[in-house]
Amino acid sequence: MRKRFPCLLICFLLCCALFSAGAEVLPGQEIISGDFAYIVQEDGTAMITRYTGQDVTLAFPGELDGVPVTAIGPSACHSNNAITEVIIPEGVTSLGDSVFKRCTSLDTVTIPDSLTEIGVNPFAGCEALFEIILDDDDADGNGSWNKNLIYDEDKGVLFSCDDHRLVYYSGQAGAGTLKLAAGTRIIGAEAFYECDNIREIRIRKPDQEDGSALAAIGRRAFYGCGNLKEINLEDTEISTIGSDAFFECSGLERLTFPEGVTSIAERAFSGCDSLKEVNLPESVTSIGEMAFRNCAGLVSVRVPDGVTSISRNTFSGCKNLKEIVLPDGLRYIGGGAFMGCAGLEKLTLPDTVDYIGSDAFSDCSALQEIRIPDRCSYIGASAFCRCKSLKSMALPASLYVINMNTFSGCSMLEEIELPEDLEEIGEGAFMLCISLKEIVIPDPVEIIGNYAFSKCVSLEKIELPEDLEAIGPETFDEAQLALLPDLSDMIEE
Secondary structure (H helix, E strand, O other), X not given: OOOHHHHHHHHHHHHHHHHHHHOOOOOOOEEEEOXXXXXXXXXXXXXXEEEOOOOOEEEOOOEEOOEEEEEEOOOOOOOOOOOOEEEOOOOOOEEOOOOOOOOOOOOEEEEEOOOOEEOOOOOOOOOOOOEEEEEOOEEEOOEEEOOOEEEEOOOOEEEEOOOOEEEEEOOOOOOEEEEOOOOOOEEOOOOOOOOOOEEEEEOOOOOOOOOOOOOEEOOOOOOOOOOOOEEEOOOOOOOEEOOOOOOOXXXXXXXXXXOOXXXXXXXOOOOOOOOOEEEOOOOOOEEOOOOOOOOOOOOEEEOOOOOOEEOOOOOOOOOOOOEEEOOOOOOXXXXXOOOOOOOOOEEEOOOOOOEEOOOOOOOOOOOOXXXXXXXXXXXXXOOOOOOOOOOEEEOOOXXXXXXXXXXXXXXXXXXXXXXXXXXEEOOOOOOOOOOOOEEEOOOOOXXXXXXXXXXXXXXXXXXXXXXXXXXXXXXXXXXXXXXXXXXXXXXXX
């Protein structure tokens, strides 16, 4: 027993030593220290990743557990509504993306002279923030500045000198006009996020001395700016309008694009209800998904010649869109591209179109006429579903399958010409086509899906192929067919 005690003691001491050695934290491992969580970066300094406290005045520590703090990471204080004042200590060099986003009670922030890197608007959605103090000796009655940042108190603009970026706008200008400062090259991501106190952005002409001009608008730059009415980008060098840049700017009425813009990113103008006309320059070659979705006031659009595809839901919900001119080189129309464009009456598709996605024209209730080119080999499910004004349709010769619900609910459809080499008619393809009286099914067709002609109450005559192999049990449900042959052997339950 006496021999076992020293052995146990030695084991215990070894375990303690190993535990102590194992306590060394690896880079990237999160550590909790009071109300803060942090990681040790590769340079041996700390980045605060989370703050979970409820202090009204949040004074960040200069060090945690003896490790100097040099960075505050992305979203570290996101939606902490207890904080009214923030003090960032000297030694912090980096402020991550959206650090204080939606801290709705925050009204004062002190930033040290050591800060050299600032991410995506750290103060997006901080609706009470009107005072930013740059902790330095350079200040006057109109604001303050340090070696990398300038805060214009009159305009409420925080500007990063390093990349010539407007980082944050507080709304100080009131419900009026903001003229961008000379030298502004970038309107940063989320810079005007959900700012209702802005109606017009005025952009200076290129700087006379160095020729610099606004070159970029970041993602969500004007997200939810419901009172923004006008922005003229003509005198800029912008090549891309960022994703969600003007998302739900419901008051935006006038927009002028620069000649050099090549790309409109996804959802860039989604929900801009008051936008009536869009004049895209010829330089545009790409329009992203949902770029103009739910622009309810949009009446006409001309798509530039360099665009070869209309992405998913690009113009969906543009209920007053009456005229759209598509380029000759267009090949691809994505799913839901024009879904719910209830004012569209007529559309000519270029001869180059070979793909029409699902729901591409569904609920275009006023569409009376559309020509589909012969080279089009794919029309997706529900592509023309509930096009209630469509009276006739000739399908392209290269189409081999009519997909599910393609013409379902086309209540005015009286005549349709099917391609000679058609092989399959999908489920519900012509369901509720209540005006359809007769149809000839080409010989190669072997399968007619269930409900394909269901509730076609006016259908009196149909010619079926001799080699038809399978139909659904309710393919002709409620159709008024008097001379339908016995198809019981072909029914697939």
